[in-house]
Amino acid sequence: MNSLRLHWVQIPLHEPFRIANGSVGVKDAIVVEFTRDGITGWGEASPMAGSFYSEETPESTWDALLHMAPAVMRNPDADLDTLIAGEAFAKAGLTGALVDCHVRGLGMPLYEWLGSSFRAVPSGAAIGLYDTVEELLERVGRLVADGYQRVKIKIKPGWDVTPVARIREKYPDLPLMVDANAAYSLADLEVFRELDRFGLMMYEQPFARNDLAGLAELSRSVRTPVCADESADSLEMLEEIIRLGAARIINIKIQRVGGIRKARRMYQRATEAGLPCWIGTMPELGIASLEALHLATLPNCVYPTDVEASERWYVDDVVDPPLGLAAGGNLEPRACVVNPEKLARYRIQHEEIR
Numbered sequence: 463m464n465s466l467r468l469h470w471v472q473i474p475l476h477e478p479f480r481i482a483n484g485s486v487g488v489k490d491a492i493v494v495e496f497t498r499d500g501i502t503g504w505g506e507a508s509p510m511a512g513s514f515y516s517e518e519t520p521e522s523t524w525d526a527l528l529h530m531a532p533a534v535m536r537n538p539d540a541d542l543d544t545l546i547a548g549e550a551f552a553k554a555g556l557t558g559a560l561v562d563c564h565v566r567g568l569g570m571p572l573y574e575w576l577g578s579s580f581r582a583v584p585s586g587a588a589i590g591l592y593d594t595v596e597e598l599l600e601r602v603g604r605l606v607a608d609g610y611q612r613v614k615i616k617i618k619p620g621w622d623v624t625p626v627a628r629i630r631e632k633y634p635d636l637p638l639m640v641d642a643n644a645a646y647s648l649a650d651l652e653v654f655r656e657l658d659r660f661g662l663m664m665y666e667q668p669f670a671r672n673d674l675a676g677l678a679e680l681s682r683s684v685r686t687p688v689c690a691d692e693s694a695d696s697l698e699m700l701e702e703i704i705r706l707g708a709a710r711i712i713n714i715k716i717q718r719v720g721g722i723r724k725a726r727r728m729y730q731r732a733t734e735a736g737l738p739c740w741i742g743t744m745p746e747l748g749i750a751s752l753e754a755l756h757l758a759t760l761p762n763c764v765y766p767t768d769v770e771a772s773e774r775w776y777v778d779d780v781v782d783p784p785l786g787l788a789a790g791g792n793l794e795p796r797a798c799v800v801n802p803e804k805l806a807r808y809r810i811q812h813e814e815i816r
């Protein structure tokens with residue numbers, strides 16, 4: 463007999479995460495537990511609270527999962543896009559659980575099902591906005607000491623060239639990149655021309671999601687590669703990015719594109735177009751982070767992932783053991799083991815569909 467359980471959990475962050483358009487202090491996630499013929503698969507739908515990165519919220523994602531659940535119970539192979547429009551996070555959580563159940567039934571690791579093979583994945587640390595450069599430098603120092611293989615800082619108008627210059631002064635060889643979360647436009651071209659001298663790995667999403675023409679113009683005007691993040695939210699947008707030359711690197715996020723199957727297809731298309739990839743995060747708890755690590759083993763994922771150790775942001779995690787950095791600043795893909803006691807401890811809402 464099939465069953466589907468939804469567990470809405472909230473895990474506090476060590477410190478609030480700040481980007482150009484807001485701040486959050488608790489991590490919401492909806493854990494999807496799907497059991498078929500005695501085999502249980504786990505997925506995670508992981509929107510941030512308050513439309514932080516996306517239109518989707520934990521509330522809308524919860525409702526979308528409840529909406530799709532009966533049809534999925536009748537037919538686990540149903541095309542989720544025919545059940546509800548949008549709701550990428552809910553689809554990512556549901557697809558994650560269905561695929562996990564499927565690969566467990568085959569006795570196959572997820573990376574193998576994806577057509578990849580085992581490897582450790584270099585982990586990069588992402589740093590939010592700070593009030594002072596001193597605080598930022600202190601944080602960079604700590605993360606470099608922890609072993610992260612690159613550092614990404616968030617930038618916004620008024621917080622860009624100076625923090626980058628100060629980090630470079632102290633860490634001339636650190637693999638470093640900036641993420642603007644769409645906070646600039648082509649009118650700010652001069653900022654990116656100035657940043658060009660710091661040897662950054664990439665400029666992540668400098669302009670608005672739909673400003674592909676602007677991104678293409680920027681790409682042609684600077685040496686540092688432009689990376690599409692918010693823009694790369696579907697296969698259709700990826701086609702436009704390729705057609706216009708709007709980015710030279712693609713950040714693939716399983717949650718944003720609506721699940722592991724779509725993420726795999728986008729990886730394939732980007733690879734065919736000669737665009738190197740890496741796997742980003744929203745960020746997620748351990749279930750979705752492990753799924754991301756399996757995807758990140760694919761050979762054209764050539765930049766460090768944004769997946770970090772569990773303790774980087776969260777006071778706890780629902781997986782056993784929590785994700786930890788291995789030697790050399792790597793994370794390793796493994797099967798997901800959910801801790802039922804922790805699931806119960808952090809749960810704020812629960813629903814079972816039979």
Ligand SMILES: [Mg+2]
Pocket residue numbers: 641643666667691692742
């Ligand atoms: Mg980003």
